[in-house]
Amino acid sequence: MSDRSTHWDNVYATKGEAEVSWFQDSPAISLEMIHSARPDHGAAIIDIGGGASRLVDALLRDGYRDLAVLDLSASALEAAKKRIGRAASAVDWIVADATTWRPGRSYDVWHDRAAFHFLTDPRDRAAYVERLRSAITPGGQIIIATFALDGPEKCSGLPVQRHDSASLAAELGPEFELIETRSETHHTPWKSTQAFQFSRFKRRG
Numbered sequence: 001m002s003d004r005s006t007h008w009d010n011v012y013a014t015k016g017e018a019e020v021s022w023f024q025d026s027p028a029i030s031l032e033m034i035h036s037a038r039p040d041h042g043a044a045i046i047d048i049g050g051g052a053s054r055l056v057d058a059l060l061r062d063g064y065r066d067l068a069v070l071d072l073s074a075s076a077l078e079a080a081k082k083r084i085g086r087a088a089s090a091v092d093w094i095v096a097d098a099t100t101w102r103p104g105r106s107y108d109v110w111h112d113r114a115a116f117h118f119l120t121d122p123r124d125r126a127a128y129v130e131r132l133r134s135a136i137t138p139g140g141q142i143i144i145a146t147f148a149l150d151g152p153e154k155c156s157g158l159p160v161q162r163h164d165s166a167s168l169a170a171e172l173g174p175e176f177e178l179i180e181t182r183s184e185t186h187h188t189p190w191k192s193t194q195a196f197q198f199s200r201f202k203r204r205g
Contacts, residue, residue, distance in 0.1 A: 027055045029184050030113055030143065033200050034059070036180065037141040041065055043108040046135070048098050049115030051076035052083070060087050068092035070101065099127040103135035110135065110142045113198075116168075117146035117160040125161075125171055132172075138205040142176060143198065144168055148183065151195040165199040176201040 039045060041063045047055055050069035059067055067090070071077050074095045081088040094101070098115050110132060119125045136142060146163040147155070154160060163171075165181040180200040185193050 027053065027058060027113070029182060029198055030055050030111060030145070031058055031062075033143045033180065033182070033198055034109060034111060037109055037143070037200065039064070039109050039141075044068070044106065044137075045109040045111065046070060046107045048110065048112035050080070050111075051114060052079040053113070054083075055111070055113075056080065056091055057084055060084070060090065065090065068094060068107070070094040070096055070098060072097055098131060099124045101131055103131060105135075106137045106140075107135050108137050108140045110140065112143070113145040113196075116144050117163065118155070118158060120159050120161045129172060133175075136203050138203055140203050141179070142172070142201045142203070144201075145184075145196055145198040148195040148197040151197075164197055168199050169201070172201060175204050177204055 034045065042065055044066040045059060045064055046068040047053065048070050049072075050056060051071045051073060053069075056067055056069050069077060069080065069091060072095070077093045077095060081091075081093060084091075098112075099119065116125070116128065119128055132142065144163075146168070147160055149162050149164050151162050152160065153162070165178055169176065169178050178199060179202050180198075182198045184196040184198060187193055
């Protein structure tokens with residue numbers, strides 16, 4: 001974890017929130033897909049690789065009360081807490097690597113727009129899915145967004161593994177049913193474009 005966390009701490013220490021390619025002022029598609037999963041306001045929702053993302057701000061405004069954000073970078077989470085202010089105390093902030101983390105509880109919705117496509121080693125992807133399986137409730141929903149097959153091959157100087165809904169389904173296995181997939185053309189702060197795909201799965205049972 002140390003090399004990965006050092007990399008991302010350096011990114012957030014040297015760049016402002018809106019100076020990274022993945023910045024979104026409003027995480028619209030993530031919110032729409034979470035709402036489509038129909039969690040009640042007491043549902044447990046975790047954002048994997050959430051960093052300084054504004055998704056948690058929006059979920060707090062929507063009235064969700066059981067939120068967690070996991071990221072490798074303590075600096076990114078501190079930036080998010082500072083931005084949110086007093087309401088940040090209602091969020092469980094977890095500094096961890098999603099491939100080695102040991103979940104201490106279950107979640108109803110698992111969201112990831114940032115972490116999975118950096119897992120270029122099949123062993124890391126298998127470790128991630130093992131943690132997901134141990135953390136998501138039966139009937140729980142998983143939303144994973146990655147660079148699409150025609151998206152960038154690198155991000156923040158690191159290679160990425162591009163996906164579509166079929167390759168994600170193969171990684172997750174048959175106990176997860178594909179419910180919805182959407183494409184997004186993400187506009188970076190410097191006006192270039194990146195092709196993303198979002199896929200929503202439901203755990204059977």
